[in-house]
Every structure is written in structure tokens, then in C-alpha cells.
Amino acid sequence: MKKSRDIEVLIVEDDLRIAEIQKRFIEKIEGFQTVGIAVNYEEAKTYIELLQPDLLLLDVYFPDMNGLDLLKETKQQVKQMDVIMITATKEIHKVQEAISIGVFDYMIKPVVFERFKQSLVRYQEYHLKLVELHDENLHVTQQQVDKLLRKEVSGSGAANDKSYLPKGIDPLTLDKVLIVLGKVDCGLTAEVVAKEIGVSRTTARRYLEHLMSEEKIAADLAYGTVGRPERVYRCLTP
Numbered sequence: 001m002k003k004s005r006d007i008e009v010l011i012v013e014d015d016l017r018i019a020e021i022q023k024r025f026i027e028k029i030e031g032f033q034t035v036g037i038a039v040n041y042e043e044a045k046t047y048i049e050l051l052q053p054d055l056l057l058l059d060v061y062f063p064d065m066n067g068l069d070l071l072k073e074t075k076q077q078v079k080q081m082d083v084i085m086i087t088a089t090k091e092i093h094k095v096q097e098a099i100s101i102g103v104f105d106y107m108i109k110p111v112v113f114e115r116f117k118q119s120l121v122r123y124q125e126y127h128l129k130l131v132e133l134h135d136e137n138l139h140v141t142q143q144q145v146d147k148l149l150r151k152e153v154s155g156s157g158a159a160n161d162k163s164y165l166p167k168g169i170d171p172l173t174l175d176k177v178l179i180v181l182g183k184v185d186c187g188l189t190a191e192v193v194a195k196e197i198g199v200s201r202t203t204a205r206r207y208l209e210h211l212m213s214e215e216k217i218a219a220d221l222a223y224g225t226v227g228r229p230e231r232v233y234r235c236l237t238p
Contacts, residue, residue: 022057057083071102083104191230
């Protein structure tokens with residue numbers, strides 16, 4: 001099997017200090033190389049056409065463009081390029097738009113190295129699997145399609161469960177719920193879990209009920225002195 005080349009990354013970021021940080025992050029991760037830094041629309045278009053990178057690290061707001069518009073353009077390129085958004089933009093409609101267009105990941109600034117590395121390593125596995133399938137000219141199986149759709153190839157954790165995660169269930173949040181529950185033996189209510197991971201009670205309950213359906217946690221009824229009994233969720237003993 002031939003040795004794979006480094007994944008070529010183009011950074012599209014108008015703040016050169018942040019771009020340099022991203023470049024240094026990339027240098028710490030084996031199998032990647034930065035092929036350029038673009039600070040505006042014209043540079044981004046030129047570099048994309050000339051360099052044909054595998055991956056773009058893309059911000060949303062620029063003085064002369066909206067990164068989401070550039071994202072749409074990249075999806076129409078002859079060579080398919082993947083995009084990881086790295087931005088301070090937190091508006092839910094912008095996040096939804098980026099996801100609907102087809103970003104590989106969406107990171108909110110400031111990004112710490114561990115989160116950055118996690119994203120690129122996951123992309124590396126995804127990219128190498130695609131290259132392998134292309135080289136072997138295989139007809140993919142349903143299982144391979146399912147894994148590619150959820151950007152998962154190998155590894156462990158909630159993101160790599162055998163069952164496909166339903167809409168509205170994020171693997172990182174799922175991990176947080178499991179970590180919180182794993183810290184106590186007596187179990188926690190949905191309200192306590194919600195406070196611990198910073199989501200609404202309704203959201204926490206949705207994740208807890210999903211884990212119940214996967215038989216990864218159990219629930220008991222706790223009777224207080226007043227009011228209705230509450231469900232208390234706990235991790236199952238391995």
C-alpha cells in the first residue's frame with residue numbers, strides 16, 4: 001500500500017495572529033501541512049484555485065466577504081474540499097447554515113489545542129479512509145456509508161457507537177453527560193445534569209433518555225418529602 005501524503009491545509013483568516021496560531025497548531029500534528037494563509041476573498045479564491053488544498057480552516061466574517069458564501073463556492077469546486085469553520089460566530093442560524101452546507105466541524109474561538117487536534121485527527125482518519133476506498137475502487141457497504149456520514153472511521157467513545165446517533169444528539173454532549181454521571185454512584189436528576197453541562201433541563205433529559213434507550217444508563221424513581229417523584233439516572237456497572 002503506498003504511503004499517503006500529508007493533508008494540505010489552507011487557512012482563511014483575516015487576523016494574522018490567529019492564523020499563525022492555527023499554523024503552529026497544525027505543525028504539531030503529524031500528517032498535515034499548511035500550504036497558505038489567505039486574509040481576504042481574492043487571496044482565498046486564488047489559493048484555492050492554484051493549490052487545490054484538501055482542507056480549509058475558515059472564519060465567517062471578513063471585511064470583504066462572508067465565509068459561508070465561500071463555503072458554498074468550495075462545495076462547487078471540481079476537486080471536493082472539506083471545510084472546518086473556526087469562528088467567534090455563535091448565532092444558531094449561522095451554525096445551522098454551516099452544517100447544512102456541509103462543514104466537517106465547527107469550532108468556536110478561542111480554540112484550545114486539544115480541541116483543535118481532536119478535530120484534525122478525526123478528519124485525518126476520515127480523509128484516509130476516503131482515499132483508501134477510492135484507490136481500491138470499492139462499492140461501499142451501508143456500514144461504510146453510515147460511518148462516513150457521521151465522520152467516524154475508528155476510535156472509541158460515544159461518537160463511535162455502533163448505532164447511528166439520532167437527530168439532535170451530539171456525540172460531544174453525549175460524552176459530557178456520561179462523564180458527569182460517572183462521577184457519582186447515587187445517580188443524578190436531569191436538572192442536576194443540565195446544570196453540570198450547561199444545557200436546558202429538556203435537552204439534558206433528551207440525552208439521558210437516549211442513553212437509556214441504548215441501555216448505557218438506568219433510571220430509578222426518587223421520592224422526596226414533597227412534590228412528585230423524580231427520575232434519577234445512573235451509569236450501569238460495566
